[in-house]
Amino acid sequence: MQPNVVSLVSIGRHPQSGRARRAEQDGRGVELGLKLAGEKLSVLHVGNPEEPVLRQYVGMGLPAMTVLKQDETADAVPALSDYLQQEKIDIVLTGVRSESGESSGMVPYLLAEKLGWPVVARVADIVSIKDGVAEVLLALPRGQRRSVTVKLPFIASVDNAAAPARQSAFGPGQRARMESVNTHGEVDQIRVNWQEAPAKPRPKRLKTVKAKTAADRFKAATAKPQGGSGKVMKNESAAEKAKAIFDLLIEENVIR
Amino acid sequence: MSDIIRRDPRREWIARNRLHPLHDSVANAVQGEVRGPSGLLRKNPHQVGSIGPNGLKRIDRLKGNAVAGVGNKRSAANQETVLPLHKVDNPDFYIVVVPDMIGGRLSGHDKDILGLAHTMTSTIEGTGAVVAVCFGESKEAHYDLAGVDRLIHLSASEYEGFAPEARLTALTHIEAQLAPKHWLFPDSIHGGSDLGSRLAARLGERPATQAWQVSSEKTVCRGAGGSLDITRQTPRILMLLEECGEAIDETRHEALAIEVDGISVSEPALQDKGLMDVDPSAIPLAEAEFILSAGNGIHNWDQFHKAATILGATEGASRVAVDDGFMPRFRQVGATGTWVTARVYLAVGISGAIQHMQGIGQCDKVVAINTDAGCDMVKRAALSVIGDSEEILAELMLLAQARKKGSQEEQSDAA
């Protein structure tokens, strides 16, 4: 049985240029969806159906996608949950966090709450679906994975550790159908009062020295700053050199 | 380092001489530049002076001249200091922190948030208590020093491991029992942001995520993929980035237990099947945190592979090593290979061609083993050792083996 899968996609933002793009995690979500449902995958976006970036999602080999037409200032969740309630769906895939807007990562949770479905966060892969139960791999730091099973239907947010999105092809992307559905969005009232500004670089926390004695204080005051250019060991014995490397590995906590 | 304190008469003289052009820099040198969570440059009043050996704050009005008085080495540094106890008797409100407790201990991130919770408490009217909610087995011995006024420890087996649903049920109970003013979660991949989002969705609260400048009134959080700062009213639920506050270090706290009763956890929809056994050599290069990378300067390949296994490192390679057939293609690091993000990148016999360097741009610490002290990899590395790769790898393996043995013995001692 092929499951009914919906991948939710948003308009991404390139971290360097700030330009709209296929969002990294949403792309992976579509990729995972294609793996599970093939061409029958539904791709869903809330917003402007004319947005050219959407072509990059369908360019991954989909004949069509659905756009719930809605103003940009409106909240996407009501429209989404209304729509998802109508269809018979097994799995909804989203990114962990969008690249534009609030980037709160709340969409999967809010949908899950509204639909009463379980939500699985940071999915690296959906390994199998058997008898209405899916085996899911969750991404943990450092390439570690946790295996979890969950009953259909559920919502999963797709992590960066999932298989990368395949290349988007220009031709199919241009030819795919955009099925636009009119929805009445509610303006996001809370957000209206927010102020937005380009992100300020966060100052790195300085190591403040809390000296216990005056001597410590003075030492801290006069110590040469660490860092700068790297340390080069030339004339020490091989054992000493190895020890220096080993100490660094321990200090960095990569040796356990 | 030597513990002998050496006097610097010139410095002392400058410190005494208020008219000396360098006086300020010497007198205030201890303080450094401190930025508060609000991003403003602040003089940290706590840093004026220091905590004396008896745990009391002492302001050194001699501006460093006192050094002169401490002529001989003291063992003061080794003395256990007893910090003043911060007591909250009848709290008017609670701020609840749900730490990640990686490995059963409070992480640095957790402690920052506890610190922030106290900063918030102090600016809200009434007396507040900071509550920590900990799930599963706890190895933490110092809740008191991290700023935990009240502790809710839920150690039942249903909270153990991966149990977001059970934990959420517990949190909703706590919500009903304590009606906390704020819920603070670490915005982390260790479960904090997941649990926080679940609670927010359940309670119908609009949380602030990726928050990094928080006061009881205003919150600045990152948006749009980290490219935007959104300033908003501080909501009830916050998920906080690292270094959002200063960890507590000058007070002790009661860490009184609060009991939460009557939580009934239903059968979870998500069934934990446990951690997968992931072999370091099977971790995709892009995700690996410690890479041992081989270049044209490796001549003993058996040894190299063995070293990677013993050190528990993921293997990488330069293009030459791949071209020559010693390493598979998917191990290539660089412009035409993988761009890696390892915390430690140990480059053995790699010269550091631009195309290779492109691939390690995001690595934290690069360590080079190379015979050529002038090569570009050495210029990039935080630590370089100049010498034959085979020899140094052999020594490294000895060290790693010795350490393994040591820790095994330790374990058997403890048993």
Add this chain to the structure above:
Amino acid sequence: MVIDWLPSILIVVLLALGVIGALRRISLWRAGQPEKVNLIAGLMAMPGRYLNDLHHVVERDKYMSRTHVATAGGFVLSMVLVIAVYVFHVEQKIVAWLLLGALVLMLCGAFFVFKRRLNPPSRLSKGPWMRLPKSLITFALTFIVLTLPVAGVLPEGFGGVLLTLILSVGVIIGLGELIFGMGWGGPMKHAFAGALHLAFHRRPERFGGGRSTGLKPAPLGDESHGVAKPSDFKWNQLLGFDACVQCGKCEAMCPAFAAGQPLNPKKLIQDMVVGLAGGTDAKYAGSPYPGKEVGHAKGGANNIITAGLIEADTLWSCTTCRACVEECPMMIEHVDAIVDMRRFLTMEKGDTPNKGSEVLENIIATDNPNGYAPGSRTNWAADQNLPVIKEKKQADVLFWVSDGAFDMRSQRILRSFVKLMKAANVDVAILGDEERDSGDVARRLGDDATFQSLAKRNLATLSQYSFKKIVTTDPHAYHCLRNEYADFDTEGALKGVEVLHHTTFLNQLVQAGALKLDTFKGGKVTYHDPCYLGRYNGEYEAPRDLLRSLGIEVAEMERSRFRSRCCGGGGGAPITDIPGERRIADMRMEDVTATGAELVAVGCQQCTAMLEGVVEPRPEVKDIAEILAGQLIEEVH
């Protein structure tokens, strides 16, 4: 008597069959897409093109050119006369003698063909091609014997029935190969298809010493993009494939083939022939794609090429260096075909290998292949005091910086060039952050949509300013601006603007005495011709002149100028990075080392990167601008 008539009848029958075959062949070509060609003018120009242009290429191999003139000339002449004598029964003795003369000429040629085939170099195809000289000789000998009585040397009816029968067999063999085979796909097909290919060539500008190297724009927005099936090629491209003589000159020059990557331009063209006619490559008797076995490829005019005929890796191995095109005596356009097929893979299949998709995505989102912040494009020039044209609105020279702006190594070249321009007081400006990638890589990777978008946006920017020249240090951008942007330049942004490579421009400055240069005292120097400067744009002299002006006598590599071997950096090849047995750059570095040079001068940042990627010890690599800047005598004011 029937027997006497036999040769004549055979000739007529074989001629007729040949014509039928030819018509069938033509119908195969017509399966291709329409392309407007001036048929009459093309046919009129054909003999001239054969005698000048094609011969010019063949002439590089004196032995072969003479052999071919004798054989082909003798054959064409004798065929006309054979028809005159044996079909129309022109009975003048003089004609018979003429025929004899032509046949002897042909026989001599055929003999030399035979000799070459005794021990053929590996680039030549075997199989039916091995029998060709024998067929040629049979033809010549048969008709000589047949004509002797007509010329009155031998008595009429000499040899009787037996000889007539033997001669008839000879006629069948000879004409079977030469006339029947021409129409039905034998080796002689090349003469028929080749002649028409010359007449209806897709790039007529190439004839008469011209140059036409810019890729043709892909139409966007249709049901499919690029070439998926042989029938998606233009009809005259299909005709071009059929003209291949399997001489393997292309194979011998192809850097990818030499590096053991799975590409052989000759086999590629032959596979195209298999595709257009339908069938398998089992009869192919030349070198295979390295590492791939011959005989498994199957194709048809309406079958997807990459599903069974050619593997995608073959297409992605090409560096678009044009060495094959330059070398091909039939003037076949390999690169056009390869890029056409890549267009399908990228724009329809989304299947650009390796880093390809990432690079294309970066270009789309940031206008540079590595995804750097577009706002940091001018960072390299922070200390260069270079005016930005947005503020000046006009300048004599617009310096097109190219994506080298983001790369530390290339920045050294850029700075050197700026230093030289400053020394010569050139009124120069840059586009600054308004510049975008030229689209070169996107286009060669088959993403013409992205190329066209970049071209249009770059042109829109350029059209706002006024300048006389565009100079660039990047031959790839140079090629795009000079040869490929014109197709999209509706506003005339580049009208009347001279696009120059920095070596050409610097040479002008040096010739005008605007730069004072010290003689170069280093060791031996050789020069590597970048493909996109040399073969694509014909600039071989300026870089050499510049080196000469420093007193450098260039120690030429065996493969230089139009035969220069690619560094491996073009066509997105380093991005798709198809594995081979060797690295192309390593082979080029061996060429350099063979001259004993300590320094190799180049005129391209990509070549610099590729050659410097060769493991040390190796000669030093420097752009000509860097060498010049090092020898610049700066005037102290």
